[in-house]
Amino acid sequence: MxxxxxDEAKLEDVPALVGLLAELFSIEADFKPDTVKQxxxxxxxxNATDRSVIKVARDTNNSVVGMVTAQLVISTAQGAPxxxxxxxxxxxxxxxxxxxxxxxxxxxxxxxxxxxxRMQLLVDTENLPAVGYYHYLGWENTQLQARRLFF
Numbered sequence: 108m109x110x111x112x113x114d115e116a117k118l119e120d121v122p123a124l125v126g127l128l129a130e131l132f133s134i135e136a137d138f139k140p141d142t143v144k145q146x147x148x149x150x151x152x153x154n155a156t157d158r159s160v161i162k163v164a165r166d167t168n169n170s171v172v173g174m175v176t177a178q179l180v181i182s183t184a185q186g187a188p189x190x191x192x193x194x195x196x197x198x199x200x201x202x203x204x205x206x207x208x209x210x211x212x213x214x215x216x217x218x219x220x221x222x223x224x225r226m227q228l229l230v231d232t233e234n235l236p237a238v239g240y241y242h243y244l245g246w247e248n249t250q251l252q253a254r255r256l257f258f
Contacts, residue, residue, distance in 0.1 A: 111172060111206055113213045116161035121149050123171035124161070131196040135231045137255075152176055158221075162213040164197065164206045173197035175210040177218060177226070185225055190218035192228035208244065229253055 116124060128149075129140035152159045155178075164173035175195045182189035192214060197206045218226055228246070230237050242248075 109205065109209075111164045111166055111201065111204070111209070113209050114163050114165055116149075116153065116163045116171075116174065118150075118153060120161075120163060120171050121146060121153075124149050124163070124174055127171065127174050127196045127198065128194060130198070131194065134234060136233060137231065152178070160214065160217045162210050162217070164201070164210055166201070172201040173206045173210050175214045177214040179218070179221055179223060182225060187225075188218070188221055188223040190214065190221075190223045190226040192226055195228065207240065211244065 125142055125145045128145045129142075132138040132140045149161070152161050159176065159178040161174060161176050163171045166172045173196065176193045177190045178193060179188045180191050181187075192211070195207065195210065197210070215226060227249075228241075230241055232238065
């Protein structure tokens, strides 16, 4: 029996989501926790419900123990929307119990309902547990390499 449920994030969940993002960003080489930026980003996602979603996992006490964010982009390769998974994190005490899989499935269901035909994400290549996890779930490697430019 699952000890969690999947739900849509609400504005009052933002502090818990910021905590999860701090946990995620503390193990990723390319990002650092920044409460002000994370609050702003989460609020932008919560206000763009036509093209983005934040799904959360809640434990039996209704506390947020995991999250996934997804946003739609248009894929010219697919000729359809594609969902970009920006954040995916499960509290360390809830890992291994199906929370991550359920969150990703909820994001996929949302994306399909919006007409998307593909999901993609970035994974820190040095985060071997995450690399292995996505491989286990059937996510494919690509020949593409991420680049970024700040301005």
